[in-house]
């Protein structure tokens with residue numbers, strides 16, 4: 355299991371992964387924790403599966419082994435980073451069969467890490483590079499969903515450079531198409547980082563200045579004032595999936611904050627702080643069914659895989675339902691929603707493994723290269739000028 359990473363949600367990832375490592379059936383699976391430090395270094399060791407050990411991170415890493423994988427197709431080994439020296443231990447630390455990424459936010463949930471895994475060719479749980487990347491960028495995600503008829507709140511987007519060059523026109527566009535109040539978000543972060551409400555031009559400018567600190571892509575949405583938030587987890591792949599019971603997260607302020615999400619509420623049975631939530635959400639049967647349908651459609655349209663959580667918004671003023679965002683690697687892997695649906699955490703982990711292996715089998719059945727060698731045909735190859743003397747690689 356791989357977790358941590360260069361992300362503002364580093365700690366949340368560690369907590370989610372430790373929960374999952376505690377839940378997974380150890381009679382069936384050998385679990386190798388792989389922790390990515392905030393600097394991006396990789397470590398393994400049994401101590402990394404214990405969330406309390408992270409209080410003293412330096413001591414923990416001293417007890418752990420620094421490792422790496424090679425971006426070489428078919429090489430599933432975890433190599434020791436410091437294998438040199440006369441007395442240094444030699445050989446790979448472990449050979450992995452499959453990877454379960456439990457990374458949140460940038461450099462993990464956005465498809466970047468999945469790209470490395472695709473390069474290596476190792477089966478892995480969760481969304482592909484494409485689905486992860488599309489799900490991570492709030493602008494691209496909304497464009498795709500809207501194009502497929504899935505309701506999203508009206509929005510305007512721009513880059514920080516566009517804002518710098520044409521602030522007046524963009525602010526006017528926000529005012530004309532959305533009107534106040536609006537909510538300003540960096541396009542590709544999570545956990546409410548850099549998000550804020552604006553009620554007038556001055557606040558809009560302040561909020562955009564804040565969001566620009568985190569991302570060069572900014573989205574401004576109409577603010578749903580009478581908001582009810584409902585989340586639904588989806589498990590499977592885009593051909594066959596099921597949806598969980600719904601939850602209503604409870605917030606302390608207007609915007610569900612980082613603190614609400616991760617520090618609020620009480621400690622759960624695993625000793626983790628659990629955010630306050632109502633499960634199942636109390637909603638009329640038709641609204642529950644419609645939210646489940648939209649969550650499943652969102653998962654399907656974005657080409658998701660494994661377990662994702664779709665966060666929805668109900669506008670109580672008129673009953674409209676909007677898809678707000680998808681979390682392709684949800685915090686806690688949404689295990690509490692699956693438990694409430696009748697699937698234990700251990701079973702959920704089993705399903706993720708099964709789905710990862712299924713995808714690998716399906717990929718293996720697709721043609722990835724033609725058995726023809728155009729170089730052997732002789733004569734000139736178009737566009738190959740300047741290749742003379744190039745070194746060949748095997």
Ligand SMILES: Nc1ncnc2c1ncn2[C@@H]1O[C@H](COP(=O)(O)OP(=O)(O)O)[C@@H](O)[C@H]1O
Nearest residue numbers: 507537543544545546547575576577578609610
């Ligand atoms: N259009 C909106 N209207 C009202 N509140 C919103 C809107 N969009 C987001 N929020 C509030 O802000 C929170 C964080 O926004 P979200 O888009 O989910 O970002 P994150 O990826 O940080 O979770 C939501 O949980 C909700 O409380």
Ligand SMILES: [Mg+2]
Nearest residue numbers: 545546665679
């Ligand atoms: Mg959210």
